[in-house]
Amino acid sequence: MALAAAGVTIGVPAVLALSPVLDHLLAPGWRKSFAYDSQPTDVKTIALAALVLALAGLFAGYFPARRAASVDPMAALRHD
Secondary structure, eight states: OHHHHHHHHHHHHHHHHHHHHHHHHHSOTTOSOTTTTOOTTOHHHHHHHHHHHHHHHHHHHHHHHHHHHTSOHHHHHHOO
8 A cells, every 4th residue: 555655656747747847748749639539637537536546555455465465374384
């Protein structure tokens, strides 16, 4: 979860700072945006991406941690 939080913390300001630059470099002259007419400061899209990243981090950490918590520590130490 910490990695997902770090990704959101670094990614959101990077998106807000670099979207106008990418639009200028990648969008043709007749289009407003290269990303299917989404605005660089579209709050809903950025919030949805951050939520999906947070949920992926939560699920990626929860299931292995739950499985590891169910193992007897002494059995795990004696295994090898």
